[in-house]
Amino acid sequence: MASQLKFVLPLSILAICFLYSCNADSCSSYTFSDNRVYSSCTDLPHLGAALHYNQSSSTKSIDIAFRAPQSNTGWVAWGLNPKGSSMVGSQVLVAFFHSNGTLVAYPTQLDSYSPSMAPGDLTFPVSLVSAEYVKKxxxxxxxxxxxxxxxxxxxxxxxxxTVTGDVPGVHPTSGENVLSKGTVDFQ
Structure with missing residues (x-):
């Protein structure tokens, strides 16, 4: 029995490692539609999300692509908080399927723990906001x-x-959803 355990345990560990690595797609290997290319990316530690970007020091701007797994009935959001480290005060971009069937994306400010999620201006310039739904x-x-x-x-x-009345619903307030924050350096 001990000799079988010596063989089965390492094989099991190897199988688990193989399965994990096969399912872990790195952001650097992702291919975008329309031949979009980003020079930098980071796999975010929660919600299976990734952030891709190109930084332009001459225009002091950044082109971003944020992607996260989601059903066609849910929503995703990403944003910066220039003055704090939590959700409140964040300037975000949100995307979801509108009731008319189109995928919409727009900026909004999270000014409380119950934000309106209505489209609005951010405290910094944002342009060329769009979204697409690819491979879930x-x-x-x-x-x-x-x-x-x-x-x-x-x-x-x-x-x-959930999205109700074309407004993103409340996200879960436990698990990975409350851990989805960090720092990013666009150098």
Whole structure:
């Protein structure tokens, strides 16, 4: 029995490692539609999300692509918090399928723990906001003017499962959803 355990245990560990690595797609190997290419990316530690970007020091702007797994009935969001480290105060981009069937993406400010999620201006320039749904992932694209010409920010990302009346519903308040924040340096 002990000799069987010596063989089975290492084989089991090897199988688990193989399965994990086969399912872990790195952001650097992702191919975008329309021949979009991003020079930098990071696999975010929660919700299976990734952030891709190109930084332009001459225009002090950043082109981003945020992607996260999501059903066609849910929503995703990503944003910067120029003054804090939590959700409140974040300037975000949100995407979901509108009741008319189109995928929409727009900027909004999270000014409380119960934000309106209505489209609105951010405290820094944002343009070329769009989204697409590919292989059960929502992808948000945008160009951001970097606030105060900084490169390092607190950022947040999120995913929720419901959209009601064309307004993203509350996301879970436990697990990975409350851990979905960190810092990003666009150098």
């Amino acid at each position: 992932e929502m992808i948000i694209y945008a160009t951001l003017g970097l606030p105060d010409s900084k490169t390092k920010f607190n950022h947040v990302w999120q995913a929720g499962s």
